Structures are given as structure tokens and as C-alpha cells.
Amino acid sequence: NAGVTQTPKFRVLKTGQSMTLLCAQDMNHEYMYWYRQDPGMGLRLIHYSVGEGTTAKGEVPDGYNVSRLKKQNFLLGLESAAPSQTSVYFCASTPLGPSGGASSGSYNEQFFGPGTRLTVL
């Protein structure tokens, strides 16, 4: 299993350009998430999906759109990139939802991808 993969690994955009970040997981996980990580701040949730064909807004959704057409893929789009979107973007997935995994008494582990470093000039 490759786990969670992200493409591209690095990208430089000019203000106003658009791009799509791809997240793929081969673990048959239901839930997928997009986070951004900025210096001096914790990970912040952009959007998430609880299953194929569903998406929902997270903490910082403005300027981003997402799609989950296939269960294994979660796409993050920037329609008109801004310098404030310079960040490292992480995708994550979990097998079940927030209440899943209760039988083990453990939190349902999030598996993270390696990240995409995006710079907007």
C-alpha cells in the first residue's frame, strides 16, 4: 500500500493562477481531509469529505474548492491563487468517521500524506 499520496510535491504560482492538488489513498478510507500548515500555527482544516460525493467546509475554506468524485481521490482547487495561500498543504484520511473505532477505545487514526509546498508570488 502506498498509503496517502499527494501530487505535486512543490509548486510555484503567480497571483491569479489556478491549480488543483490531488490526494489519493489506497486504503479504502471513507473520510478525507485537506489541511494547511503555516509557520507558528497548527494545522488548520480547509475542507473535508465523509464519503464519495460529499464535501464540507472546515475552519479556513475561503479561496478553496474541493471535489470527491471517487472514494480514493480528494481534490483541492485554488481558482485564483493569492500570496496568502502560500503554505504547505496536507491531505489525510481515516477509515471511519469521528465515532468510528470505538470498540478499540482508540481515536480513529488519521493518515497524512507527505505534503505539497505551494508558493504564490
Next chain:
Amino acid sequence: GESVGLHLPTLSVQEGDNSIINCAYSNSASDYFIWYKQESGKGPQFIIDIRSNMDKRQGQRVTVLLNKTVKHLSLQIAATQPGDSAVYFCAAVSGGYQKVTFGTGTKLQVIP
């Protein structure tokens, strides 16, 4: 809103010693707490978690302690090794994955 903070941005520890990384949280309704390890250029990796109805949980060389009275969480790493060098951050989960609040991280440096 909820905040999760780590007490020290950097911690230097001699190889073989024990490491203690601390974290404070603000939301008393948090259901779970998780510790992550993030190596340079990589995504966060789950280390250990603890439910809010527990006060201690042990894993392989790691122990997490939860003090709900003072809203404090700590990660103890026994016999710290060079491979433990990374940024460690805690997260508090309340009401589901859409309400996970991450701390900013403590960089652990292991001195050989």
C-alpha cells in the same frame, strides 16, 4: 475558540535520557487527545492517543498523561534516540474530525 498550545518551541535532550513534551488545551469538552510526530519534509505521523476518560496511556517507549483538572497533556519518550528528533504536536478532538485543534509543535533535538 479552542486553543491548544505547547509550552516550549524547542527541547534539547541527551541521547538515552527521557523527554517530556507538554501541551495545554482550553476546551474541557474535548473527547480525545492525540500526539503526532512530524519529521522534516514529511507529513504528521500518529504516535499515541488518549480518551478524555483516561489519565494515562502507554505505548512503545511513549507515555501520554492527561490532567483534565488543569487541562494539561504531556508526552513522555523513554530513552530518547536520534531517530526521535522531530517536531511533536498535540491535537484535541471535540465532536468529530471537523473539530480537531492542533498545537503549534515542539521541536525535539536529540544530542548524540
